[in-house]
Amino acid sequence: MAALTLQSLRVIVFSVSALFFSVTAGAIGVNYGTLADNLPPPSQVANFLKTRTTIDQIKIFDANPDILRAFAGTGIGVTVTVGNGDIPAVAKLRAARDWVATHILPFYPSTKINYIAVGNEIMATADKNLIGHLVPAMKSLNNALLLAKITDIKVSTPHSLGILSLSEPPSLGRFRRGYDKVIFAPMLEYHRQTKSPFMVNPYPYFGFSPKMLNYCIFKPNSGVHDKYTGITYTNMFDAMMDAVYSAMKLLGYGDVEIMVAETGWPSLGDPDQVAVNLENAISFNGNLLKHLSSGKGTPLMPNRRFKTYLFSLFNENLKPGSTAERNFGLFRPDFTPVYDIGILKQPAGGSPTPTPTLPSGKTWCVPKPDATDGALQSNINYVCSTGIDCKPIQPGGACYNPNTIRSHASYAMNAYYQASGRHDFNCDFANTGVLRTSDPIMVHANTSLKFEVESKQTRRRLTRGHPSDSRAEPSMVPKAALSCVSGSHSRAYCPSE
16 A cells, blocks of 8 residues: 555545535636547547536647537637647738638637637747747737637637746746847737737646645645745745746736646656655645635735646646656546546535445456556555545455555455446556456466465465465455455455456
8 A cells, every 4th residue: 555545545635625616616627638549539528528527628739620529519618729830830811811710610619719829838949930930920810810700719828937037036037038028028918909818837846846845735834935025925836826927017017817728746656756646636736726716816916816727637648758747637548537626526416436335247347467556556546535435455454455556456446346337437447457257256266276374474375376476464364365356245345366
């Protein structure tokens, strides 16, 4: 089991979810990335978001026609993106009109397209050609929309916080010298005239140090003092937003709307990424949404609300880089939450997920042989956060032994599968689960299951023709072990590999 206990994880998830769900009106956006080979069809995604979540805005990183068609009639707002490489071309009106004719008009207004993002973090590319054409492209696309008699789609472009040359303290925030008056002043003037938002991607995750972790994820901390304003900041998100605001105000554009186009925290990382785990992802995303929904704004922008798009909808298994890059998702490809921060719609009556008992059918959900311990621990954490009774795999529980991640995952994954309707997709678990149609006890019996008595500790080793790391404690007799495996236990069903 992970250092984070199952009981404490359930308390964290319940507390954040309940508190957030009580204060939000349901308006939240999410980035819908598609760098994966196991994602569900866009039509299923659209239906899931509409019927099962409070998410009412998505942002995609292209203008995928399949996604745009799928979201028609859902009422969910969609932000589409112009590829970075297309920016020089659409800086000319004719090309911009062609782009709108191809990527907007066939779907609008059935699909509620409300923003066009021109590229993504262009300033961070240091490509002078793209940077020089950025504002002209934004203006050209806006004019193309107006010529098509479309007035409710706004054009903007997302920025990393690398656009700032100074961000600490927040009151001294300013844009990078050389770009401030040449690029950002005319861009902000465009935003003011068109009433479009200035998009930023503030990620405390990329700016944290171990000693500042609580400050980054909205946990109690001593704060960071800005001596020029006398303000003590208690979270990095507010500090980042106020630094952006200060830079805008310095140029005379403090009135322009700011939108959070991306932010998030991964739930799984490499072994050396100690701050990347489920608990911290829940803390950051859950408390961020609670903070945003409160309407308090930031110290320098009191009472301002920021439309925010979390990153991201799904874990994307083809993203390059560290493990964390592939684990920003709120959901797995089978729509099971990696964790719930209050964006799932509550069932009628709000009753918790029932605890499974003896399965009535002939299928069991167990881990795939090649599933890693890290992935299986993530499965355990998720299942136990949903209301499934995980006491049987806690110390002293009927299925605690053998005390291995794989054995505990077998219980948790099957418990979720049985309680969720026994659909095939309930056993996907990011492609780490597999359905078994034979009673697991019979599988063991047919593969030379045997017990070996070892030394005076009388430990019993579970093997399948070769030594295994799964061990039973002396107090657990073979009969009890077999009942946990086969599902004949009266209190819980405990499949085991």
